[in-house]
Amino acid sequence: MEMQHCDYFDYWGRGTEVTVSSETTVSPTLFPLVQCTSGSDDKITVGCLAHDFYPKSLTFQWTDASGTSMTSEQYPTAERNSKYTGVSVVKVSKSDWDSRRSLDCSVTHPGGQKSVKVQNNAPIPPKITLLSVPSGDTQTLVCTIENVRPNEYSVKWKKDANSVNGFSTYESSSASSAVSVLEVKKTDWDSKAVYTCEVTHKQQTYTKKTSKAPITVTLNRPSPKDIFRNNQAKLECIVTGQSETDVNEIKIFWQIDGQNVTDNIAESTTQKIKTSTMTRSRTEWQRVNKVRCSAVRDGMTEVNQDLTVQLGDGRKPSVTVHVLPEEVINKGDSAEVTLVCLVSSPVQQDYYIAWSEYIGQETRDYNDGISSLPQKTQHGYLATSVYTTTKEKWNRLKFKCSVWPAGSNNSTTVREVSKAQDVSPLSFALSCTDDAVEEDEFSSLWSTTSSFIFLFISSFVYSVIFSLLKMKRQ
Known part of the structure; x- marks a missing residue:
C-alpha cells in the first residue's frame, strides 16, 4: 500500500520547527516597559521588549531584587524584515512595585544572554508626620517632612480651606528632612478647625490634617476577676465622641511593647461609644510591659492611650x-x-x-x-x-x-x-x-x-x- 505524505505526521507527530536561512545570528536589544498608572484593580504591568533579534528562539526570565524568580507572561514573537520582536510582562500590586522599586528582565538567545533592569522612576513620596503640642495659651503644630531635598519641595499651611501665614520651616543639617512649625491661638484650636500641612514635592501634593480631637480615649486595665476565673486578661479601649459620625469613622489600633497586634480583638459600637477589647492569656500577659491603644481618623490628630505594667523583680509581696x-x-x-x-x-x-x-x-x-x-x-x-x-x-x-x-x-x-x-x-x-x-x-x-x-x-x-x-x- 502506498503511504500518503500526511501519514508521516500521524506516525511521527508534528516534529520540531526548523528554520533554514542564510541570515546570521543577531542578539536582541532590550527595552524596559512600565505602565504609567495602576488600573482599576490596583495592578502595575511591567514589561520587557526584545527587539530585532534572529533567530526566533528566545526565552524571558524575571527576578526581583533578591534574585527570586517571578511568574511572567510571554507573548508570541512578531516578524518584520526577517527580524523578530518579543514581549514579556509581569503584573505586581502597586504597593509591591513601590516597595521593590526595580525588577530584572533577562533573555536567553542563541546570540547570547542579555539583561535589563526595569526601574520604578516615580518619585519616592516624602514621609509626613503632623503633631500637635499644647504650649501655654497656644497650640503648636509640628509638621515633619522626610525624604526631601532642598529646592525640591514647598510647604503650605491651611486652616479649613484658607491659607495661613506666619509659620516657620527649618531644614536639617543632612538636608534630607525638614520641619515646619505653626502656632495656633487656643481659641482657634478650640473651635475645632481643621489645619492642613500641605507639601508639594516633584509636582505631587501630599497632605496631613489635624484638629482638636473631638474624642476621648480610655484604656482600662484587665479585670482581676477574669484573670483568676478564666486565666486571661481582657483590656478595653473605649472611645467616646461628640457625634455618632465621629465615632463611626474612628479606627482603633493596638500595640504591645511597640509591636502591632491584630488577633483576639473584638469591637462594638453603641451610639457615641466605640469599644475595642483585646484578650491575652495569663501566660502571655505576664510578659507584657506596655500596651498602647490608638484612635485614628482622617482630619484628626491620632489619640494614644498607654498602659505601663510594673513587673517588679518577681518577689512575693x-x-x-x-x-x-x-x-x-x-x-x-x-x-x-x-x-x-x-x-x-x-x-x-x-x-x-x-x-x-x-x-x-x-x-x-x-x-x-x-x-x-x-x-x-x-x-x-x-x-x-x-x-x-x-x-x-x-x-x-x-x-x-x-x-x-x-x-x-x-x-x-x-x-x-x-x-x-x-x-x-x-x-x-x-x-x-x-x-x-x-x-x-x-x-x-x-x-x-x-x-x-x-x-x-x-x-x-x-x-x-x-x-x-x-x-x-x-
Missing part, C-alpha cells in the same frame, strides 16, 4: 486582710462591712487582687474590689483593694483575698478573713489566716513590726481607702 468596723453604719442585716486587702513590697510592682466569698469548700467565683495602684511609702510600695459586703454575709461566710503579682508565674498569695476570727478594735485589725503556698521572707518581718507600720501609714491608707469608697458611691 506581704499580704494582709483587715476589717473596718467603722463602716458598719446601720443596724440590722442591711448594714455594710468593708474589708481591706493591703499588699506591700519593697519594690514597685503591679498586682491583680480578686475577692471571693464562700462557705465550706472554696469556690472560683471571684469578684473585683476597688483597687488602687501601688503608692510609694517610706518602707516601699503599698497597694490596696477595698471590698464591701453585707452584715448578713459577714456573719456566715468566709472571705478570701487573692493576689497575683504582674509578671510573676509563682503561686498566688492568698489571705482569708471571717467573723469567726477574733477581731481587735485597732484602727486596722489583723484578722487573717495564711493560705499561701509558702511564707515569703517579708511575712515574719511584717508580723513583728506591724504595729509600728500601721501607726506610721494609717493616715495614708485611710485617705486612699476612703477615696476609693467615695469613687464607688459616686
